[in-house]
Amino acid sequence: DVKVTQSSRYLVKRTGEKVFLECVQDMDHENxxxxxxxxxxxxxxxxxxxxxxxxxxxxxxxxYSVSREKKERFSLILESASTNQTSMYLCASTLRPPWQGYEQFFGPGTRLTVL
Amino acid sequence: SQQGEEDPQALSIQEGENATMNCSYKTSINNLQWYRQNSGRGLVHLILIRSNEREKHSGRLRVTLDTSKKSSSLLITASRAADTASYFCASFSQGGSEKLVFGKGTKLTVNP
Known part of the structure; x- marks a missing residue:
């Protein structure tokens, strides 16, 4: 089974902090x-x-910015967190690009609260 | 703007009944997918239908696609309490942006 994992399920940060959300997939997906x-x-x-x-x-x-240094890892970076970035963040991966009609596999999500 | 729009926004039924959710989209599509999301969790892929298909089945799920009306429907037969979730359609438009575009979802509640 494809597994997409996200570094945290819940995260609380303060305004202005730099926040890293990490996502790792284990099925060699390109996307x-x-x-x-x-x-x-x-x-x-x-x-x-x-x-x-x-x-x-x-x-x-x-x-936001992102980093993808390795195929299996895709990181989302909030350069300076703000309260309007409080949200649920979902990472997904897929074997082929969307136009080729492949399903996306999602991680469990990270619920981020910015105070 | 969102490519797919689900209807209704919320649906409440009794166990054993059928549930029908609709999705409309604006531009020609390559494929359309349906996903389920249990409360506070990630999305799970249910079924994909391509633009040259009209109907597809998977277990208790039946998806139809009407490209002339730019709409799709998801039917869940003999619903169970475990089907309680939000359901999203996602479409990939032909010649458009290179990404899936998700609708806002239908929240289905199946009462035991």
Whole structure:
């Protein structure tokens, strides 16, 4: 079974802190994604990566950056956390790009609260 | 803007009844997927239907796709309390952005 793990289930940080959210998948997937999920807004794509060292902005990249030094690991970085970044963060991976019609495997999510 | 929009936003039924959720999208799609999310957890893939398919089954799930109406429906037959979850459609548009776009979801409650 594909496993996507996220470093924390719950995280509480203070405004202005630099926050690292880590995601690791164990099935050699090329493609990885970071979403945030907010009530009434559904899932919104923050960043994605189709290869190591490669990253692309999603719909809401402002205030975030990512790092993909190794194929299995995709990190989301909040450069200076703000209260409006309080959200559920979901990482996903897929074997092939979305246009080839492959399912995405999601991690359990990290619920981040910024005080 | 979101490509897929689910309808209804919330649905409450009794165990044993069927549940139908609908998804509409705006542009031509390559494929459409349905996911389930249990409360506070990650999403789990349920079923994928390609643009050249009209219907697909998986266990108690039946998905239809009407490309002329730009809509899809997910039917869960003989529902169980364990089906209580939020259900999302996600579509990949042809010639559009290179990503899946998720709708806002339908929250299904199955009462025992």
């Amino acid at each position: 990885m994604f970071w979403y945030r999920q907010d009530p009434g807004l559904g899932l919104r794509l923050i960043y994605f990566s189709y290869d190591v060292k490669m990253k692309e902005k999603g719909d809401i990249p402002e205030g």
